[in-house]
Amino acid sequence: MTTNQRPQPAPGSGPRRKRQIFDATLRALARDGFASMTIEGIAEESGVNKTTIYRWWPSKSALLGAAMIDAPLLELPMPDTGDLRGDLEQLVDNLIKLLTGQPSGSVARAVLGAALGDAGLATYIRDFFADRLAREQAVVDRAVERGELPPGTDTMLLMDLLAGAVWLRAVFRRLPLDEDFARRTVAAVLDGVRAT
Template sequence: MSSEEPAPGSVRPGGRTARIREAVLRTAGDLLAERGFATLDLAEIAAAAGVGKTTVYRRWGTPAGLVADLLADMAEQSQPRADTGSLRGDLTANARLVAKTLTDPRQSRLFRAVIAAATGDPVTEAALRRFYDVRLTEWAPCVEDAIARGEAPEGTDPRAVLSAVSAPLYYRLLASGDPIDEAAAGIAVRAAMDAVAAGTFVTGPAEG
């Protein structure tokens, strides 16, 4: 791919093309969750989605390109940031959303497959990074508003706070296998709030 070509998933279609994209991405997500990345086949996806094989190859090119677009679509469709009026409330909403996603039968398998693929495929790795960049950008105002309200020190890094909330839940999904439940979400939020209060996430000049 040349430096002038758009990244997979960066061009948004409309009309009939949008309906084709929706059908293909849904089918790709189902197969990815069921079988993983290694066996993802564009011809099979095209047939299952009822779309011409040539169309799929022309638009996405490779399984990695298709997964990149799938992640872009997931970022677009994800729930917007919470605005509860408090940092604890917003972080609790974020933790519950992450927990709900990671315990959904389809979504949990999908994320496992994408993360596994990203360890060995640079296109998928870049797409996964873009996905989380979009989500962190969406939720960053929760922390920015908390700073303005005096709930967090000046210079607190919003992305670091949000990552501290979600990281323990992803660890349970990918490593320990411990339950991802309301209690786990609550522990993650309390730990993040304690760290915020201690100034742990301050990366710039702090007042006081």
């Protein structure tokens, strides 16, 4: 299966049912870990027949991949403050809240652990980050239109530098992020991008 052929839920399944399945999937991941979570358990917790889940997501990797992209729990709002620096600071703040809040922080860390431990998830993890990058591109496109960034700015590099700082500090080092962290991180990265 290629990344463009991700299974979709049944048209008649409805957004409420889909959300129940995705919420149950992410709760099971955070609680049990990827290796121990099961489609049967997710079906029971969401109140959906397991054959329905298997019909639209042929594996727990596929189900987790869809849940990562579409579940509101991992949603990262894309700001539009009218200013690149303001947009990036808000984006970093939103990521900090996602990674340090609950249950979103536990789910994000469990997703990372699952990705490191299961090669079958690689395609779905790439889909997740491709989806996020496509959303983040609008922030850079607006900045280019306003003359705040040069055309051809590497969006992925810019976002990786910002997100990497948050992930490293909050998840790997497990250090607190003060309320000035977003401003300082954006200043360090953005001023470096402008200089090049």
